[in-house]
Amino acid sequence: METFESLVRAEFAPENTYLNTASTGLLPARAVTALSAAVASVAAGRPADMFADVEAARASFARLVRVPAARVAAGASVAVYSGLIAAALPSGAEVLTAEADFSSVVNPFHMRGDLKVRAVPLERLAESVRPGTALVAVSAAQSADGRLADLPAIREAARTHGARTYVDASQAAGWLPLTADADDFVSSVAFKWLLCPRGVAFLTVPEDFGGLTAVFAGWVAGEAPWDSCYGPVEELAHSARRFDESPSLFSYAGARHSLELLEELGPERVLAHDVGLADRFRAGVRELGHEPVPAPGSAIVSVPGLGRLQAELSESGIQVSDRAGHLRAAFHLYNTQADVDRLLEALRP
Numbered sequence: 001m002e003t004f005e006s007l008v009r010a011e012f013a014p015e016n017t018y019l020n021t022a023s024t025g026l027l028p029a030r031a032v033t034a035l036s037a038a039v040a041s042v043a044a045g046r047p048a049d050m051f052a053d054v055e056a057a058r059a060s061f062a063r064l065v066r067v068p069a070a071r072v073a074a075g076a077s078v079a080v081y082s083g084l085i086a087a088a089l090p091s092g093a094e095v096l097t098a099e100a101d102f103s104s105v106v107n108p109f110h111m112r113g114d115l116k117v118r119a120v121p122l123e124r125l126a127e128s129v130r131p132g133t134a135l136v137a138v139s140a141a142q143s144a145d146g147r148l149a150d151l152p153a154i155r156e157a158a159r160t161h162g163a164r165t166y167v168d169a170s171q172a173a174g175w176l177p178l179t180a181d182a183d184d185f186v187s188s189v190a191f192k193w194l195l196c197p198r199g200v201a202f203l204t205v206p207e208d209f210g211g212l213t214a215v216f217a218g219w220v221a222g223e224a225p226w227d228s229c230y231g232p233v234e235e236l237a238h239s240a241r242r243f244d245e246s247p248s249l250f251s252y253a254g255a256r257h258s259l260e261l262l263e264e265l266g267p268e269r270v271l272a273h274d275v276g277l278a279d280r281f282r283a284g285v286r287e288l289g290h291e292p293v294p295a296p297g298s299a300i301v302s303v304p305g306l307g308r309l310q311a312e313l314s315e316s317g318i319q320v321s322d323r324a325g326h327l328r329a330a331f332h333l334y335n336t337q338a339d340v341d342r343l344l345e346a347l348r349p
Contacts, residue, residue: 007264007265016318017319019318019319022171022192025193025195027258030258038254050249053252053256056256057074057255060262061188065178065186065204067204071207071239073242078102078104078170078189078201079103079108081203082109084216085212087213088212089109091114094117094118096129096133096137099122122147122149126150126156129154129157129158129160133158133163135165140172140176140178141298143170143323144324145302146295146299147294147295148295155182170187173188173193174192174194175332184205185204185205187202187203187204190259196255203240212243220247274299281343292304301330306327320343
């Protein structure tokens, strides 16, 4: 039986100290092989059925977030799905968001122009839900600094006041076990912690579709897609597939294998590994006299004032991010204690 470590070693061989999954995750070998084969197949004039890859990826993501595949839409962008949800709200509806949340989550609601978008500190989100709030939209983990939303408290407050919840899991899915059924809508790009090629994203919806209208539906959104290629689509898919974007097939050819790897590893094991490394870094950076942004239980660590070192660290082979002057390090399954220690050593005065 393969262990966590042996599975990871078989799939990843980074040539540097890569601590930047919050920007882009590394592709496992199996995804690279599948993606290369798909490109070569089309180049040779023998294209494979990559729509089968879309369905396999949809089913795998559904298992990871514990909902039926029929409730998962496959697309390419969180912003598109935020826009879809924004389009379903009545004029004047209040949308509650967290201050400085990622733009793809919040901006589509502002673009409507006729919605009341109210932003509050992340820590006050639950207590700020009030009568008349129609939707609470928030990232499960903040992109800038890894702080985790108190999703149970937000859900309870939303239920109390009759509001829906919309969670962007882009910085959480892949390391933080999720049950998407707990929220009305959950979206996620897959090129970060889910280790997929760019061009893959998912949206989970309620069984009754949560009031959404398939405003961008094309032929792939038909119940019988190949019979829906010309003229108006006569019958939309009876599942969340009615909210599919026309898929980036090459990306999905690799994505199904990345998601299958995460299923093999198991979300709980990935969580323990990733947060264990993040906690090791938090403790070490405190010993160096720096206080990270409080984000207990997160795989993302943000250290104020050290973002200026990003270029220097990159030149030395350590990949991290500079976010508003903060050094952001993200720890995922292919990282080791040696990676943590190398970064700490590089930060010593």
